[in-house]
Amino acid sequence: MNKLTVGSSAEKKIKEGVRLLGSKDYPDLNKDNQLVYLYSRSNTFLGTAYLSKQNKGIGWLIADQEIKLDRDFFETLFQRSKGKRKNLAKSDTTTAYRLFNQEGDSFGGLSIDRYGDFALFTWYNTFVYSIKEIIIEAFQQIYPEFVGAYEKVRFPQAGHQSAHLYGKEAPAYFDVLENGVSYSVFLNDGLMTGIFLDQRYVRDRLVNGLALGKRLLNLFSYTAAFSVAAAMGGAVSTTSVDLARRSKELSYRHFQANQLDMSSHQLVVMDVFDYLKYAKRHDLSYEIVVIDPPSFARNKKQTFSVLKDYHRLIHQVLDILSPDGMIIASANTSNMPVSQFKKELEKGFGSHKHTYIDLQQLPNDFAVNEKDESSNYLKVFTIKV
Incomplete structure (x- = not known):
């Protein structure tokens, strides 16, 4: 087994319970795709890890003792x-x-x-x-x-x-159940499946009373799972907006799986910022707006980053939100702590009065490392405005 001596910064994180090996702590590493024993500079054994580069760091600590991966x-x-x-x-x-x-x-x-x-x-x-x-x-x-x-x-x-x-x-395509609602999924076509399972708690609230009697706007809707949950929970109408053309067909499958009449449910293929301008021009308003953007997106006109641009979304959504309306603001990124996300939201609200009703994070099946905040990457605020 190869031995890897780590610096003081990496040692500190390991002792604090962080299991991800961050690339900044291993700047001159020339090993990859192997099991290693980690040691401090004072030759104290720290644990067994494996090295393998991915979008999150250069490897993972997997045990505090020597182990065999069998x-x-x-x-x-x-x-x-x-x-x-x-x-x-x-x-x-x-x-x-x-x-x-x-x-x-x-x-x-x-x-x-x-x-x-x-x-x-x-x-x-x-x-x-x-x-x-x-x-x-x-x-x-x-x-x-x-x-x-x-x-x-x-x-x-x-x-x-x-x-x-x-x-x-x-x-x-086949149907699965979540909170009693059917969703049409697929397993062998690219990286997606038709539903993001980590948003189960948020959809559960929409099914069980939050959307009752409300008009809901779902931005960056992907396959409109939030809209379907809201429709099953008694929403009077839903509008789902996504730039991807395929999203419309996949969204329709979810509605079909629940025998929902589409006359009150609109699927719009459009850039979200363009739709917000369109809605304002046409005096459209909604009691609930769900914002669940990708961490980073680029189209012909602009780029969008959750870290830098979320406040723009909030600012524009306020123009079409009904009095006493609600915003469900979601960020799905491990490198943005809750506190930073809240600052970005506050920047968008400016002087508008608002109340944070609650914060939802990953459901309990998405087990997290309690010692590492970045492990609990999902942050969803429900905010009354």
Whole structure:
């Protein structure tokens, strides 16, 4: 086993409980895609890690002691993660959720989701991908109930984004349940699946009273899952806006899965900032506006960054929000702490009176590392204006 001596900054983070190995703490590293033992400069053993570059750092600490990455190791991890989610497994109203969540379940670089009778593995780096056979064998031992599995690959070296792994093949589109609402999903087409499972708590509130009798505007709507939840929760109308043409077809599938009449539900293919100007010109207003942008987006006219531009969205949304309306503001980025997100929102509100009703973060199946705020990347404020 290779030994890696770390600097004082990295040692401090490890001792504080941070499991991600950040690239700034390892500037001259020439090792990659291997297991290593980490030691301090005073030769104190710190733990076992693996090195593999990905969009989040250069590797992960995976244990405080010396370990072997064999089937027994992963079976133990999966048994533990299965126990954490036993209540969801018994649910008749939710059949799509996360089974294993990276460092929150003690192994960064891997997530596994349930979509009905199928499991979906996501590999985030080449090292984890290189040991996937051991991981899959261990998973099948602990989860024999899944009839088949698929993979998503979030690094370019594999040469593909999506593939069937084992067992039965899923239909091209099939329905899953969340909070009693049906959503049409797909497992073998690019990196998406038709729904972001980490927003379950937010959709649950829309289903269970928050949207009742309201007009809802859903910005950056992707497949309009928030709109469908609101419609099932008694919203009088929904408008879903997304620039991607394919989003309209996928959104329609969700509405269709719940036999919803589309006469009160509009699917708009348009740039969000253009739509906000259009709505203001036409005196449109909404009681609830959901804002769930990608961390970074670029079109022909402009770029958008959650870190720098969120206040512009808030500022323009205020022009079309009904009196005493609500904004559901979501940020899905690990490098923006809650405090920074709130500052960006305040910049948008300016002198407008507003009250923060609550903050929702990741649902409990998306286990997080409590010692590292960036692990709990999702931040959703509900704000009364």
